[in-house]
Amino acid sequence: MPDTAITDLDALESRISADIAAAADLAALDAIRVSALGKKGEVSLKMRELGKMSPEERQTMGPALNGLRDRLNTALEARKASLEDDALNLALARETVDVTRPAAHRRPGKLHPVSQVMEELAVIFADMGFKVAEGPDVEDDFHNFTALNFPPDHPARDTHDTFFMEAADGDTPKVLRTHTSPVQIRTMMSEQPPIRIIAPGRVYRCDWDQTHTPMFHQVEGLVIDKETHMGHLKGCLEQFVAAFFETSDVEARFRPHHFPFTEPSAEMDVRYERVGDAVKVGSGDKWMEILGCGMVHPNVIEACGLDPEEYQGFAFGMGVDRLAMLKYGMSDLRPFFEPDTRWSAHYGFSPLLQANLATGLS
Numbered sequence: 001m002p003d004t005a006i007t008d009l010d011a012l013e014s015r016i017s018a019d020i021a022a023a024a025d026l027a028a029l030d031a032i033r034v035s036a037l038g039k040k041g042e043v044s045l046k047m048r049e050l051g052k053m054s055p056e057e058r059q060t061m062g063p064a065l066n067g068l069r070d071r072l073n074t075a076l077e078a079r080k081a082s083l084e085d086d087a088l089n090l091a092l093a094r095e096t097v098d099v100t101r102p103a104a105h106r107r108p109g110k111l112h113p114v115s116q117v118m119e120e121l122a123v124i125f126a127d128m129g130f131k132v133a134e135g136p137d138v139e140d141d142f143h144n145f146t147a148l149n150f151p152p153d154h155p156a157r158d159t160h161d162t163f164f165m166e167a168a169d170g171d172t173p174k175v176l177r178t179h180t181s182p183v184q185i186r187t188m189m190s191e192q193p194p195i196r197i198i199a200p201g202r203v204y205r206c207d208w209d210q211t212h213t214p215m216f217h218q219v220e221g222l223v224i225d226k227e228t229h230m231g232h233l234k235g236c237l238e239q240f241v242a243a244f245f246e247t248s249d250v251e252a253r254f255r256p257h258h259f260p261f262t263e264p265s266a267e268m269d270v271r272y273e274r275v276g277d278a279v280k281v282g283s284g285d286k287w288m289e290i291l292g293c294g295m296v297h298p299n300v301i302e303a304c305g306l307d308p309e310e311y312q313g314f315a316f317g318m319g320v321d322r323l324a325m326l327k328y329g330m331s332d333l334r335p336f337f338e339p340d341t342r343w344s345a346h347y348g349f350s351p352l353l354q355a356n357l358a359t360g361l362s
């Protein structure tokens, strides 16, 4: 008797397996699953009969039925995965883009003013011997604050309106970098002086009004050498302002300031006025702060493993977006980061005209 029962099971298995292999879509496959393994499915009903069998019968039929159920489940899963693959491939095939098709509109893209200004900054500072360095947007407390001489729990950490990330297990919370100054630390810890770098990139602070957005751009500058002094800093920045605004008429002023990582520190403002909706540099009675700077604090040099008795230097950090506003006359920062193609068509730059010092920056 068990022998015929086993033969029946073999027939059942081949029938259901053939059905599974032939299932045309996920709905058909699910119907097969229900009719075989569902509550009232053929296999389930047979399993229910186990209770009525003699112990000897149960000893052969139990494992046989379990094995059948497991093999059918495996076959169902495999067929399901392959049907899902087919569906995905079909969708992908339907959605292919013919990249050789000619453009429908003659509307070439424009370079964002921030990209343009970054390009211009790299060109100006490369001419003064600076190379470009980079660091991550997600920073740790050490590089963003501690090594930059922010004491623990110092209120200066709050004035940065820092976005703190949730801490991973056993780790201190990471931050979205509030300035590009952590690249100073990364550079001093990985390179030997003399150092001359600029570090462009995104920075983040929780702030939102006409001249502040939660993500904006800075360029950091760092020079570390044996005899660098404040005069070099001022000369370098004045040369930069003249080159960037492509005129010698720009008036810049230095104001004493405080940063934990520089001593002495200053902020530099540029004279400007509003003409209608636009912004014009060089005249007027308003000043826009464009950068912070100073001589690198000995504690910072020491935190990076260099000897402050031997090395010194200067650093500066400037707002790229503000520079773009001043140079190209926008009065509101917020549309920089809104997806309005009318704005980019108006303020954008031709991607084919690269900034260079020989033929003019812009």
Ligand code: PHE
Pocket: 178, 179, 180, 181, 220, 259, 262, 291, 292, 293, 294, 315, 316, 317, 318
């Ligand atoms: N990191 C400062 C800021 O974001 C700018 C700065 C950079 C000041 C380097 C001094 C030196 O405001």
